Amino acid sequence: MHDILDLDRYPLDRPHSPEWRVLVARCRDDLARSGMFNLERLMRPEAAAAETATLLPRFATEAFLHERDHNIYFRAVADLPSDHPALRRFQTSNRTLCADQIAGSALLRLYEWPEFARFLAATMDKPALYPMDDPLARVNVMSYQQGQALNWHFDRSEFTTTLLLQAPEAGGGFEYRTDLRSDADPNYDGVARLLAGDDPDARTITLSPGTLNVFKGKNTAHRVTPVRGARARVIAVFSYFEQPGVSFTEAERTGFYGRAG
Ligand SMILES: O=C(O)CCC(=O)C(=O)O
Numbered sequence: 515m516h517d518i519l520d521l522d523r524y525p526l527d528r529p530h531s532p533e534w535r536v537l538v539a540r541c542r543d544d545l546a547r548s549g550m551f552n553l554e555r556l557m558r559p560e561a562a563a564a565e566t567a568t569l570l571p572r573f574a575t576e577a578f579l580h581e582r583d584h585n586i587y588f589r590a591v592a593d594l595p596s597d598h599p600a601l602r603r604f605q606t607s608n609r610t611l612c613a614d615q616i617a618g619s620a621l622l623r624l625y626e627w628p629e630f631a632r633f634l635a636a637t638m639d640k641p642a643l644y645p646m647d648d649p650l651a652r653v654n655v656m657s658y659q660q661g662q663a664l665n666w667h668f669d670r671s672e673f674t675t676t677l678l679l680q681a682p683e684a685g686g687g688f689e690y691r692t693d694l695r696s697d698a699d700p701n702y703d704g705v706a707r708l709l710a711g712d713d714p715d716a717r718t719i720t721l722s723p724g725t726l727n728v729f730k731g732k733n734t735a736h737r738v739t740p741v742r743g744a745r746a747r748v749i750a751v752f753s754y755f756e757q758p759g760v761s762f763t764e765a766e767r768t769g770f771y772g773r774a775g
């Protein structure tokens with residue numbers, strides 16, 4: 515793994531060593547304080563660039579173009595009228611490559627490396643995390659070209675784990691509002707304020723290539739702002755579960771990726 519990861523700076527290969535424990539404690543602190551942590555340049559920038567170079571032609575020819583108009587919940591909400599400002603609609607557009615299209619990549623090697631899942635589980639205070647069996651969903655790589663964006667949403671899972679491969683020239687920032695809602699309180703008025711551009715607690719970070727980002731996206735609203743310039747934003751999303759062997763159904767895969775296999 516040394517060829518693709520900076521394991522001198524981030525000792526993921528030495529679980530339970532003193533340095534590993536210090537790193538895990540720092541990540542847990544960041545998660546508790548701001549709902550996210552970043553390991554800058556965990557992947558060596560040269561490795562990220564090499565990975566991007568292999569993927570770019572595939573985005574042009576065989577990626578799934580994901581284009582939709584949606585609200586922040588991706589669905590209607592029974593207790594809100596359809597014109598409620600928390601249900602304001604936005605456009606999302608990006609291209610997705612699935613795990614079966616990146617066989618042999620450094621990303622899949624990292625995904626299947628047990629020490630990576632072990633480290634992530636420790637930062638999230640979980641006994642263990644397991645890779646999915648799903649041939650498409652395990653790892654997804656998304657590309658955002660000029661004008662494309664992933665609009666405001668909440669994630670279905672408690673944590674989301676991404677690794678940026680290529681940064682755009684401008685735009686493509688990750689904007690988020692920590693704990694905008696809770697499991698007990700949907701805070702529809704607060705959601706409406708954020709969507710109107712009126713929430714002083716919204717923050718934007720710009721990720722650099724090779725950075726691992728873990729965030730608690732279930733109650734933290736977030737979006738990727740439109741990319742500007744000729745260089746695409748390319749980012750990988752890793753999906754782990756607390757049980758081994760998880761797969762989506764064929765219908766779910768068709769909904770997410772336009773194909774079942
Ligand atoms: O591209 C990103 O930085 C965020 C991706 C994201 O929010 C998601 O996959 O749910």
Ligand SMILES: [Fe+2]
Nearest residue numbers: 668669674731
């Ligand atoms: Fe998300």
